[in-house]
Amino acid sequence: MQKYDAVTRKFYTLWLISCTSMSQSYNRDLVEDFGRWQEFSAGMWAWIFHKFTGWVLVGYLFTHIAVLSTALESPEAYTTTIQTLEGLLVVRLLEIGLLAVAVFHILNGLRLLFIDLGVGLESQDRSFYASLILTGAIVVASVPTFLAGVFG
Amino acid sequence: MAERYTSFRRGGRRWLWQRITAAFLIIVLAFHFFLLHFVHHANEVTFGMTQGRMQELAYFSLMVLFLITATFHGVNGVYNALINQGVTGKKKTMMKLVLSAASLLLIVQGLRTAVVWADGVPI
Secondary structure: OHHHHHHHHHHHHHHHHHHHHHHHHOOHHHHOOHHHHHHOOHHHHHHHHHHHHHHHHHHHHHHHHHHHHHHHOOHHHHHHHHHHHHOOHHHHHHHHHHHHHHHHHHHHHHHHHHHHOOOOOOOHHHHHHHHHHHHHHHHHHHHHHHHOOOOO | OOOOOOOOOOOOOHHHHHHHHHHHHHHHHHHHHHHHHHHOOHHHOOHHHHHHHHOOHHHHHHHHHHHHHHHHHHHHHHHHHHHHOOOOHHHHHHHHHHHHHHHHHHHHHHHHHHHHHHOOOOO
16 A cells, blocks of 8 residues: 555656646746747747748738839839839849748648647657748759849 | 747737648649749730730639738738837737728739739629
8 A cells, every 4th residue: 555655646747747747848938038049949039930821921921012003003003013123133132032032931830730630649849840941942943044144 | 838929919810820821832833833833934925825824714713812911911921020129019909900991902902913814703
Protein backbone atom coordinates (compact mmCIF):
# COMPACT_ATOMS: atom_id res chain seq x y z
CA MET A 1 0.00 0.00 0.00
CA GLN A 2 2.84 2.30 1.01
CA LYS A 3 4.77 1.41 -2.16
CA TYR A 4 1.69 2.16 -4.26
CA ASP A 5 1.34 5.57 -2.59
CA ALA A 6 4.95 6.40 -3.32
CA VAL A 7 4.53 5.50 -7.01
CA THR A 8 1.30 7.48 -7.21
CA ARG A 9 2.95 10.47 -5.56
CA LYS A 10 5.92 10.29 -7.92
CA PHE A 11 3.62 10.02 -10.94
CA TYR A 12 1.51 12.92 -9.71
CA THR A 13 4.63 15.07 -9.15
CA LEU A 14 5.88 14.32 -12.67
CA TRP A 15 2.44 15.13 -14.07
CA LEU A 16 2.42 18.44 -12.20
CA ILE A 17 5.89 19.34 -13.49
CA SER A 18 4.87 18.57 -17.07
CA CYS A 19 1.69 20.62 -16.68
CA THR A 20 3.63 23.55 -15.28
CA SER A 21 6.17 23.47 -18.08
CA MET A 22 3.41 23.20 -20.68
CA SER A 23 1.49 26.12 -19.28
CA GLN A 24 4.70 28.15 -19.07
CA SER A 25 5.37 27.60 -22.75
CA TYR A 26 1.92 28.99 -23.47
CA ASN A 27 2.25 31.95 -21.15
CA ARG A 28 1.82 35.08 -23.27
CA ASP A 29 4.25 37.16 -21.24
CA LEU A 30 7.04 34.72 -21.93
CA VAL A 31 6.05 33.78 -25.48
CA GLU A 32 5.90 37.37 -26.66
CA ASP A 33 9.14 38.48 -25.10
CA PHE A 34 11.17 38.69 -28.32
CA GLY A 35 14.32 39.37 -26.29
CA ARG A 36 14.38 35.62 -25.61
CA TRP A 37 14.79 34.79 -29.30
CA GLN A 38 17.81 32.56 -28.69
CA GLU A 39 15.58 30.23 -26.69
CA PHE A 40 12.83 30.08 -29.33
CA SER A 41 11.81 26.68 -30.67
CA ALA A 42 10.76 25.83 -34.26
CA GLY A 43 7.08 26.42 -33.44
CA MET A 44 7.85 29.88 -32.08
CA TRP A 45 9.81 30.83 -35.22
CA ALA A 46 6.94 29.52 -37.35
CA TRP A 47 4.56 31.75 -35.38
CA ILE A 48 6.82 34.82 -35.76
CA PHE A 49 7.40 34.22 -39.51
CA HIS A 50 3.69 33.67 -40.10
CA LYS A 51 2.87 36.90 -38.29
CA PHE A 52 5.59 38.88 -40.13
CA THR A 53 4.59 37.52 -43.57
CA GLY A 54 0.95 38.23 -42.71
CA TRP A 55 1.74 41.90 -41.95
CA VAL A 56 3.64 42.20 -45.26
CA LEU A 57 0.83 40.58 -47.24
CA VAL A 58 -1.93 42.72 -45.76
CA GLY A 59 0.19 45.83 -46.36
CA TYR A 60 0.75 44.74 -49.94
CA LEU A 61 -2.98 44.08 -50.44
CA PHE A 62 -3.76 47.76 -49.76
CA THR A 63 -0.87 48.90 -52.00
CA HIS A 64 -1.92 46.50 -54.76
CA ILE A 65 -5.49 47.81 -54.86
CA ALA A 66 -4.15 51.40 -54.87
CA VAL A 67 -1.95 50.66 -57.91
CA LEU A 68 -4.72 48.76 -59.72
CA SER A 69 -7.07 51.71 -59.07
CA THR A 70 -5.21 53.71 -61.73
CA ALA A 71 -7.62 51.88 -64.06
CA LEU A 72 -10.31 54.24 -62.71
CA GLU A 73 -8.44 57.15 -64.28
CA SER A 74 -8.05 55.69 -67.77
CA PRO A 75 -6.98 52.47 -69.50
CA GLU A 76 -3.75 54.21 -70.61
CA ALA A 77 -2.94 55.34 -67.06
CA TYR A 78 -3.29 51.73 -65.85
CA THR A 79 -1.14 50.21 -68.61
CA THR A 80 1.53 52.92 -68.24
CA THR A 81 1.65 52.58 -64.44
CA ILE A 82 2.02 48.78 -64.53
CA GLN A 83 4.59 48.76 -67.31
CA THR A 84 6.64 51.59 -65.76
CA LEU A 85 6.72 49.80 -62.40
CA GLU A 86 7.59 46.46 -64.03
CA GLY A 87 10.48 48.14 -65.86
CA LEU A 88 12.21 48.93 -62.56
CA LEU A 89 14.70 46.39 -61.17
CA VAL A 90 13.84 47.32 -57.59
CA VAL A 91 10.17 46.48 -58.21
CA ARG A 92 11.14 43.08 -59.65
CA LEU A 93 13.31 42.40 -56.60
CA LEU A 94 10.47 43.43 -54.30
CA GLU A 95 8.20 41.06 -56.24
CA ILE A 96 10.62 38.20 -55.54
CA GLY A 97 10.46 39.17 -51.87
CA LEU A 98 6.67 39.19 -52.09
CA LEU A 99 6.72 35.73 -53.67
CA ALA A 100 8.90 34.43 -50.82
CA VAL A 101 6.56 35.93 -48.23
CA ALA A 102 3.43 34.62 -49.98
CA VAL A 103 4.80 31.10 -50.55
CA PHE A 104 5.92 30.78 -46.92
CA HIS A 105 2.56 32.09 -45.66
CA ILE A 106 0.72 29.62 -47.92
CA LEU A 107 2.86 26.60 -46.93
CA ASN A 108 2.91 27.42 -43.23
CA GLY A 109 -0.82 28.20 -43.41
CA LEU A 110 -1.39 24.74 -44.86
CA ARG A 111 0.71 23.30 -42.02
CA LEU A 112 -1.42 25.22 -39.49
CA LEU A 113 -4.67 23.99 -41.03
CA PHE A 114 -3.46 20.39 -40.71
CA ILE A 115 -2.33 20.98 -37.12
CA ASP A 116 -5.76 22.47 -36.34
CA LEU A 117 -7.28 19.24 -37.64
CA GLY A 118 -4.93 17.26 -35.38
CA VAL A 119 -2.78 15.99 -38.26
CA GLY A 120 1.00 16.11 -37.92
CA LEU A 121 1.14 17.67 -34.47
CA GLU A 122 4.08 15.46 -33.50
CA SER A 123 6.10 16.52 -36.54
CA GLN A 124 5.16 20.21 -36.49
CA ASP A 125 8.82 21.24 -36.24
CA ARG A 126 9.81 19.16 -39.27
CA SER A 127 6.88 20.50 -41.32
CA PHE A 128 8.06 24.05 -40.46
CA TYR A 129 11.56 23.26 -41.76
CA ALA A 130 9.98 21.67 -44.86
CA SER A 131 7.96 24.88 -45.43
CA LEU A 132 11.15 26.93 -45.24
CA ILE A 133 13.11 24.67 -47.60
CA LEU A 134 10.26 24.46 -50.12
CA THR A 135 9.81 28.25 -50.00
CA GLY A 136 13.52 28.70 -50.72
CA ALA A 137 13.43 26.21 -53.60
CA ILE A 138 10.33 27.77 -55.23
CA VAL A 139 11.72 31.30 -54.89
CA VAL A 140 15.14 30.41 -56.34
CA ALA A 141 13.48 28.55 -59.24
CA SER A 142 11.25 31.59 -59.92
CA VAL A 143 14.02 34.21 -60.05
CA PRO A 144 14.61 33.93 -63.85
CA THR A 145 10.85 34.36 -64.53
CA PHE A 146 10.59 37.36 -62.22
CA LEU A 147 13.61 39.10 -63.71
CA ALA A 148 12.79 38.33 -67.37
CA GLY A 149 13.20 41.37 -69.62
CA VAL A 150 14.23 43.84 -66.91
CA PHE A 151 17.84 44.07 -68.09
CA GLY A 152 17.12 45.07 -71.66
CA MET B 1 -3.54 20.27 -19.33
CA ALA B 2 -2.03 23.19 -21.15
CA GLU B 3 -3.96 26.39 -20.62
CA ARG B 4 -6.15 27.55 -23.46
CA TYR B 5 -4.06 29.89 -25.61
CA THR B 6 -5.89 31.78 -28.33
CA SER B 7 -6.84 35.33 -29.28
CA PHE B 8 -10.29 34.21 -30.34
CA ARG B 9 -13.33 34.48 -28.09
CA ARG B 10 -14.69 31.11 -26.99
CA GLY B 11 -17.67 30.21 -29.15
CA GLY B 12 -16.91 33.02 -31.63
CA ARG B 13 -17.04 32.49 -35.35
CA ARG B 14 -13.95 34.57 -36.31
CA TRP B 15 -11.69 31.59 -35.65
CA LEU B 16 -13.68 29.39 -38.04
CA TRP B 17 -13.92 32.08 -40.76
CA GLN B 18 -10.18 32.72 -40.54
CA ARG B 19 -9.65 29.01 -41.33
CA ILE B 20 -12.30 28.84 -44.07
CA THR B 21 -10.87 31.91 -45.83
CA ALA B 22 -7.35 30.48 -45.36
CA ALA B 23 -8.28 27.27 -47.18
CA PHE B 24 -9.79 29.29 -50.04
CA LEU B 25 -6.90 31.76 -50.22
CA ILE B 26 -4.23 29.04 -50.31
CA ILE B 27 -5.64 27.90 -53.65
CA VAL B 28 -6.64 31.26 -55.14
CA LEU B 29 -3.48 33.15 -54.12
CA ALA B 30 -1.31 30.40 -55.64
CA PHE B 31 -3.47 30.52 -58.81
CA HIS B 32 -3.24 34.34 -58.95
CA PHE B 33 0.56 34.29 -58.67
CA PHE B 34 0.87 31.49 -61.20
CA LEU B 35 -1.42 33.12 -63.77
CA LEU B 36 0.01 36.63 -63.53
CA HIS B 37 3.70 35.81 -63.24
CA PHE B 38 4.22 32.48 -64.95
CA VAL B 39 1.45 32.07 -67.57
CA HIS B 40 1.39 35.80 -68.35
CA HIS B 41 4.34 37.92 -67.31
CA ALA B 42 3.63 40.96 -65.15
CA ASN B 43 5.53 43.29 -67.52
CA GLU B 44 3.22 42.33 -70.39
CA VAL B 45 0.06 43.33 -68.50
CA THR B 46 -2.18 45.82 -70.31
CA PHE B 47 -5.64 47.16 -69.56
CA GLY B 48 -7.01 45.18 -72.52
CA MET B 49 -5.63 41.85 -71.23
CA THR B 50 -7.03 42.46 -67.76
CA GLN B 51 -10.35 43.49 -69.29
CA GLY B 52 -10.48 40.30 -71.36
CA ARG B 53 -10.19 38.18 -68.22
CA MET B 54 -12.52 40.29 -66.09
CA GLN B 55 -15.33 40.17 -68.65
CA GLU B 56 -15.70 36.45 -67.97
CA LEU B 57 -18.21 35.95 -65.15
CA ALA B 58 -16.29 33.04 -63.58
CA TYR B 59 -13.03 35.02 -63.39
CA PHE B 60 -14.79 38.22 -62.29
CA SER B 61 -16.65 36.49 -59.45
CA LEU B 62 -13.51 34.61 -58.39
CA MET B 63 -11.57 37.89 -58.17
CA VAL B 64 -14.38 39.61 -56.23
CA LEU B 65 -14.47 36.70 -53.78
CA PHE B 66 -10.66 36.82 -53.62
CA LEU B 67 -10.79 40.52 -52.70
CA ILE B 68 -13.39 40.00 -49.98
CA THR B 69 -11.79 36.90 -48.42
CA ALA B 70 -8.25 38.37 -48.57
CA THR B 71 -9.46 41.58 -46.92
CA PHE B 72 -11.27 39.67 -44.17
CA HIS B 73 -8.36 37.26 -43.59
CA GLY B 74 -5.73 40.02 -43.57
CA VAL B 75 -7.60 42.51 -41.43
CA ASN B 76 -8.83 39.83 -39.03
CA GLY B 77 -5.20 38.69 -38.76
CA VAL B 78 -4.08 42.22 -37.89
CA TYR B 79 -6.89 42.49 -35.32
CA ASN B 80 -5.76 39.23 -33.70
CA ALA B 81 -2.13 40.32 -33.70
CA LEU B 82 -3.14 43.50 -31.86
CA ILE B 83 -5.14 41.52 -29.29
CA ASN B 84 -2.07 39.28 -28.94
CA GLN B 85 0.02 42.33 -28.12
CA GLY B 86 -2.39 43.17 -25.32
CA VAL B 87 -4.71 45.79 -26.85
CA THR B 88 -7.90 45.87 -24.75
CA GLY B 89 -10.87 48.07 -23.82
CA LYS B 90 -11.38 51.37 -25.64
CA LYS B 91 -8.27 50.90 -27.78
CA LYS B 92 -9.59 47.53 -28.94
CA THR B 93 -12.96 49.03 -29.90
CA MET B 94 -11.22 51.87 -31.75
CA MET B 95 -8.98 49.41 -33.61
CA LYS B 96 -12.03 47.38 -34.57
CA LEU B 97 -13.72 50.49 -35.99
CA VAL B 98 -10.61 51.67 -37.87
CA LEU B 99 -9.96 48.22 -39.32
CA SER B 100 -13.62 47.77 -40.32
CA ALA B 101 -13.60 51.16 -42.08
CA ALA B 102 -10.31 50.34 -43.84
CA SER B 103 -11.72 46.97 -44.97
CA LEU B 104 -14.86 48.59 -46.31
CA LEU B 105 -12.86 51.23 -48.21
CA LEU B 106 -10.58 48.59 -49.70
CA ILE B 107 -13.47 46.40 -50.84
CA VAL B 108 -15.39 49.34 -52.33
CA GLN B 109 -12.29 50.58 -54.17
CA GLY B 110 -11.52 47.06 -55.41
CA LEU B 111 -15.10 46.57 -56.61
CA ARG B 112 -15.11 49.93 -58.41
CA THR B 113 -11.91 48.95 -60.22
CA ALA B 114 -13.28 45.50 -61.07
CA VAL B 115 -16.44 47.02 -62.57
CA VAL B 116 -14.40 49.48 -64.67
CA TRP B 117 -12.22 46.63 -65.98
CA ALA B 118 -15.20 44.47 -66.84
CA ASP B 119 -17.13 47.48 -68.20
CA GLY B 120 -20.02 46.63 -65.89
CA VAL B 121 -20.88 43.42 -64.06
CA PRO B 122 -20.49 40.59 -66.62
CA ILE B 123 -23.85 38.86 -66.17
